[in-house]
Amino acid sequence: MEFKEILKNKIDYVEKLLMEYMPKEEGYQKTIMQAMNYSLSAGGKRLRPILTLESCKAVGGNEEDAIPFAMAIEMIHTYSLIHDDLPALDNDDLRRGKPTNHKVFGEAMATLAGDxxxxxxxxxxxxxxxxKENSKKYLKAIYEIAKHAGIYGMIGGQVVDVESENKIIDKDKLDFIHLNKTAAMIVGCMRAGAIIGDASEEELEKITKYSENIGLSFQIVDDILDIVGDEEKLGKPIGSDIENHKSTYPSLLGLEKSRCIARQLIEEGKSSIKDLPLEKDFLNQLGDYIISRDC
Structure with missing residues (x-):
């Protein structure tokens, strides 16, 4: 079976699970459930929930134990996208080929949907x-997700990203933005999955290195696709980074150098997990997919 088919099967599996976790659209407050479910059901790569489950399996855990965390991760990711699209931030009209949340429900409801x-x-x-019997490890997993989604992770990266608009920044600051705004949630979800799977400290360190590398590479490829990508495949306009005068890997280092760095990061990430005891073919193939994707 080709990797794209394997990935699609995993996406379909996550989509099915997500439907079970979506809030019911009922009660006086049902509009907020409708707004939440609108963005949750809009599709996407579902990369973070898949990686939560895969990291749990890679260290010998039972992926069913990690399912609620995988669903929660996708909700946190979706909230961040709703807020990113608001006029105060990126001011985007389309997300995954559909009108953004605030275009459908208004800015106030979109803000509340994210919250x-x-x-x-x-x-x-x-x-x-x-x-749960071993509730301590689940609390540790929740901590990992909270930390990597907060001021020392995703939100911290978003803050520096906003403050860096219309400015020329150096590579160190750009790496900080990418490692926090994009990669941190990937690190958080994989560390959470591995902790639920009872990973040793050594295994957790290997998972962390892999997730940092693919997270940074993922964002570099996003920067490249914003220049050379296909709007129809991406489901959103390209050229927004240039239009918003944002520093990116291509703007600082050029397209070819950026591609080389993305490939190197993936190879280093794959190398970091080569000694994990269980199935890791999917994680290796995912790395190759990230640098070859067109959407």
Whole structure:
């Protein structure tokens, strides 16, 4: 079976699970559930929930134990996209080929939808952990997700990204933005999955290195696709980085150098997990897919 088919099967599996975790659209507040579900069901790569489950399996864990965390991760990711698209930030009209949340529900409801997804994610993780025998490891997993989604992770990267608009920044600051705004949530979800799977400290370190590398490479490829990508495949306009005067790997180093760095990061990431004891073919193939993707 080709990797794209394997990936599609995993995406379909996550989509099916996600439907079960979506809030029911009922009650006086049902509009907020509709807004949450609109963005949750809009499709996408579902990379973070897949990686949560795969990292759990790679260290010998039971992926079913990580399912609530995988669903919560996608909710946190979706909240960040809703907020990113708002006029105060990126001011985007399309996301995954569909009108952005605020274009459908208005800015106020879109803001609340993002807030609701973030809170609901923690509600799901905590409720699934309360009656577990080894509740401490689940609390550790929640901590990893909270940390990497917060001021020392994704939000921290977003802050520096906003403050860097219309400015020329150096590579160190650009790496900080990418490692936090994009890679941190990938690191958080994979560390959470590995912790749920009872990873040793050595295994957790290997998973961390892999996730940092593919997270940074993923963002570099995104920067490249914003210049040379196909709008129809991407589901959003290209050229926004140039239009918004944002520093990127291609703007600092050029397209070819950026591609080389992305490939090198993937190879280093794959090397870091080569000694993991269990199945890691998917993680290796995912690395190759990231640098060859066109959407």
């Amino acid at each position: 609701s997804l973030l809170n609901y994610a923690y509600e799901i993780m905590l409720s699934s952990s309360l009656n």
